Amino acid sequence: MFHAIGSADGEEEKAEEDCPELVPIKTKQREEKEETSRPGAKIPVTVITGYLGAGKTTLLNYILTEQHSKRIAVILNEFGEGSALEKSLAVSQDGELYEEWLELRNGCLCCSVKDSGLKAIENLMQKKGKFDYILLETTGLADPGAVASMFWVDAELGVDIYLDGIITVVDAKYGLNHLAEEKPDGLINEASRQVALADIIILNKTDLVSEEDLSKLRTTVRSTNGLGKILETQKSRVDLSSILDLHAFDSLSISLQRKLQNVPTTQPHLDQSIITVTFEVPGNAKEESLNVYIQNLLWEKNVRNRDDDCMEVIRLKGLVSIKDKPQQVIVQGVHELYDLEETPVSWEDDSERTNRLVLIGRNLDKDILKQLFIATVTETENQTTHFKEDQVCP
Numbered sequence: 001m002f003h004a005i006g007s008a009d010g011e012e013e014k015a016e017e018d019c020p021e022l023v024p025i026k027t028k029q030r031e032e033k034e035e036t037s038r039p040g041a042k043i044p045v046t047v048i049t050g051y052l053g054a055g056k057t058t059l060l061n062y063i064l065t066e067q068h069s070k071r072i073a074v075i076l077n078e079f080g081e082g083s084a085l086e087k088s089l090a091v092s093q094d095g096e097l098y099e100e101w102l103e104l105r106n107g108c109l110c111c112s113v114k115d116s117g118l119k120a121i122e123n124l125m126q127k128k129g130k131f132d133y134i135l136l137e138t139t140g141l142a143d144p145g146a147v148a149s150m151f152w153v154d155a156e157l158g159v160d161i162y163l164d165g166i167i168t169v170v171d172a173k174y175g176l177n178h179l180a181e182e183k184p185d186g187l188i189n190e191a192s193r194q195v196a197l198a199d200i201i202i203l204n205k206t207d208l209v210s211e212e213d214l215s216k217l218r219t220t221v222r223s224t225n226g227l228g229k230i231l232e233t234q235k236s237r238v239d240l241s242s243i244l245d246l247h248a249f250d251s252l253s254i255s256l257q258r259k260l261q262n263v264p265t266t267q268p269h270l271d272q273s274i275i276t277v278t279f280e281v282p283g284n285a286k287e288e289s290l291n292v293y294i295q296n297l298l299w300e301k302n303v304r305n306r307d308d309d310c311m312e313v314i315r316l317k318g319l320v321s322i323k324d325k326p327q328q329v330i331v332q333g334v335h336e337l338y339d340l341e342e343t344p345v346s347w348e349d350d351s352e353r354t355n356r357l358v359l360i361g362r363n364l365d366k367d368i369l370k371q372l373f374i375a376t377v378t379e380t381e382n383q384t385t386h387f388k389e390d391q392v393c394p
């Protein structure tokens with residue numbers, strides 16, 4: 001795991017008292033299940049994000065109340081203003097609001113937290129054996145990158161859990177407005193950031209829009225994130241198997257190569273919008289050179305496009321060939337964090353070795369990014385004038 005100094009410190013320490021103790025409602029059936037859970041197995045965490053009111057809690061409530069065979073621990077974000085559903089979930093037998101772990105009839109656990117989900121997860125991990133999956137809802141304005149980074153950086157958590165994927169719920173009616181919103185400071189708006197980071201994008205509330213409007217939204221979302229899978233729902237009713245166990249961040253995603261091959265470079269659909277860029281460069285890269293390439297983009301931020309705007313990479317995914325490594329290597333990046341991980345798959349022969357990268361972000365120029373990567377593989381000087389070592393972007 002590589003991360004820039006000072007990049008992804010969590011806002012921990014706050015939610016200690018939010019999730020004190022589990023309400024014990026033990027059943028015989030549950031105890032039998034506990035015995036069957038494998039000791040030492042890592043628990044997947046799926047982060048659920050999406051703009052205010054998009055349908056995140058609706059999705060979690062659906063999962064909490066539906067009958068399924070999974071034992072899922074759900075961490076809801078702070079109670080929204082007057083959301084009846086959220087409150088009803090958190091009401092105890094004597095009608096008082098609780099902020100603690102509740103064990104539900106279908107095997108799920110539930111908790112609501114105020115600030116960072118990190119403490120809640122630490123508390124939750126003490127109840128190991130009672131669940132096999134964690135779903136975490138972020139607040140509507142959250143940058144899911146920060147939440148996702150938390151699972152990468154926190155080594156103590158890392159031994160028990162892993163980030164399975166990021167789901168972004170988009171409001172079909174207001175999603176386009178949210179995506180087009182211009183921030184006065186020129187920063188990328190939250191809605192776009194959330195879509196850019198997603199492995200799964202759920203276009204929810206399709207009952208409220210015409211097929212024409214839905215199609216516009218679909219096109220815009222696709223142009224932002226060419227990699228994520230798009231699902232369409234009403235009341236966030238989605239087949240659980242299509243959103244869980246994605247292994248989006250680890251080397252178990254063996255189908256990654258095939259998946260990456262089908263990702264096209266997209267055209268911007270909104271001013272200043274985020275796009276997806278993909279390219280392939282044959283050959284091997286030295287590990288150090290590859291690190292420099294990625295770090296220039298994610299840390300140094302000294303790569304610019306033709307208009308001299310800084311390239312901002314939000315998500316990076318790729319399959320690369322590293323010199324002297326027989327196995328294919330996955331590269332994953334979220335904001336300033338990235339990771340290189342060997343897959344169990346070996347390159348068959350040298351002629352097959354290639355690097356395929358997918359970058360999602362703003363001001364990206366495919367030709368420049370590719371040219372810089374070719375220089376990385378061939379170990380030639382950076383010919384491009386768009387690489388400015390001494391000019392760091394704000």
Ligand SMILES: Nc1nc2c(ncn2[C@@H]2O[C@H](COP(=O)(O)OP(=O)(O)OP(=O)(O)O)[C@@H](O)[C@H]2O)c(=O)[nH]1
Pocket residue numbers: 050051052053054055056057058059077080083139140169204205206207208233234235236
């Ligand atoms: N018409 C319609 N309404 C929906 C649908 N899904 C959710 N809603 C409603 O939209 C409102 C917001 O849903 P929530 O699930 O609370 O949204 P959220 O993303 O958790 O919202 P915050 O946590 O406040 O950011 C609720 O009143 C839901 O009942 C849908 O498919 N169609």
Ligand SMILES: [Zn+2]
Pocket residue numbers: 056057058077080137
């Ligand atoms: Zn909510």
